[in-house]
Amino acid sequence: MNLTPGKRWPSDYTLGILILLVVVSLWTVGNFVAQDAYDTGFRKPFWVTYLNASSFVVYLVPYAIKHVLQKYGIHVWGGRAKPHGDYQSLPTDDKEGSLSPGSHPYTPKETFKLALTFAIPYFLLNWALFASLSLTSVTSSTILGSTVGIWTLVLGRLFRIEALTPVKVLAVATSFVGVVLVSVSDGSSSGTPAAAPAAHTDPAPVLGDAIALLGALICALYMVLFKRRVRDEARVDMRLFFGLMGALNAVGMLPVGLLLHLVGAERLAWPGAHVALVIAAGVATTVVADVLWVVAMMKTTPVVASVGQSLTMPLAIVGDFVLHGAVSVLAILGCVVVLASFGVLGLDTRKEAEHEKGRGLPQQSTDEETMEMGDRSMQEEE
Structure with missing residues (x-):
């Protein structure tokens, strides 16, 4: 029995939200793990980023084995008998007999070009994250990184992939208010004597904050452009995509690391x-979280995924409380605001998409149609 888009979509969206929650938890753990390494004196954000980005090469191992076996005629479970194998065609209007040009699955060659396009932005956004963690606290870095929601909303409108609705604007603004509340709380607590003995020192907090903001902008660009380019995660073999990105970063970024070592900016040490x-x-x-994050973003929207990133902040607050002591009322209030904004945005985006599906719109609408629907929605709200 074939499911209609309107019936299938909510389950995909819910799955995307659940995946996003898993990713947020993994990211928060990863942030504290990275800072633990910095607290021991191993402040090498480039090499930590290099190891993380290059680790995606492991995804190429099963793909390579499968390719070799199929080359010699050995049947592999889950192998595709033809290019369009397990890819599900998108429903089309009765008046149109074929899919739009931008809905076909990516070939391995096209996937390589896609990885080549996004390898450097991916490396830069992670480098910015780890560099900011080496200069400031996990909470402060997470706070500033949460501004990615604002960048995503602006860039999504600019690149015409996000319909700008009042609820989205309100949710992002509310989330930012929550970020500011926690930021004020974090700044005031850091100036108290009780916070002085903390294990982590901030050698250059202002620089760390600036790098975190830059990383947030790069992250927003990464999400918006990837969504605009791919449209549907079913079109791309994510394991192959990330495996190729890992290989490209492993080869392309090694000379940069060696240069940093030679000039003494960041020496390579065991x-x-x-x-x-x-x-x-x-x-x-x-290796697990970043792949799941892209899948979650494609199943929802860049704005939902970016505001969802703000959920790392409540988890970071909990982590700082467990590791370093008490948490302020302002921080708790900010976390509640962030959670509320994410919930409202998630419900609104789901209702909006269900409404669009119910009107019989194709799943892969054009940029102009998407923006026109967003404009109409704003006019109706007004």
Whole structure:
């Protein structure tokens, strides 16, 4: 029995939200793991980023084995008999007999070009994250990184992939208010004597904050452009995509790291046993979480995924409370505001999409149709 888009979509959206919650949890753990390495004196954000980004090469191993076996005529479970194998065609209007040009699955060659396009932005946004963590606290870095929602809303409108509705604007603004509340709380608590003995020191908090903001902008660009380019995660083999990105970063970024070593900006050094274990745990978290994040973003929207990233802030507050002591009322209030804004945005986006599906719109609408619907929605709200 074939499901209509309107019936299938809510389950996909719910799955995307659940995946996003898992990703947020993994990211928060990864942030504390990375900072644990920095607290021991191993402040090498580039090399930590390099190891994390290069680790995606592991996804190429099963793909390579499968390719070799199929090349010699050996049947592989789950193998595709033809290019369109398990890809589900999108429903079309009765008046149109074929899919739109932008709905076909990506071939391996096209996937390589896609990975080549996004490899550097992916590396830069993670480098910015780890660099900010080496200069400021997990909470402060998470706070500033949460501004990605604002960038995503602006860029989504600019690149015409997000319909700008009053609820989206309100949700992003409310989320930012929550971020500011926690930021004020974090700043005031850091100036108290009780916070002075904390294990982590902030050698350059202003620079760390600036890098975190830059990382938020790059992250928003990454999400918006990927969504605009791919449209549907079913079109791309995500394991192949991330595996190719890992290989490209492993080869392309190695000269940069060696240059940083030669000029003394960040020398390559072998970590101790404890730090090596911490880095390995971070790599394992990245390999799983970053792939799931892209899938979650494609099943929802860039704005939902970006505001969902703000959920790392409540978890970071909990983590700081467990590791370093008490948490302020302002921080709790800010976390509640962020959680509320994410819930409202999630419900509104789901209702909006269900309404569009109910009107019989194709799943892969054009940019102009999407923006026209958003404009009409704003006019109706007004």
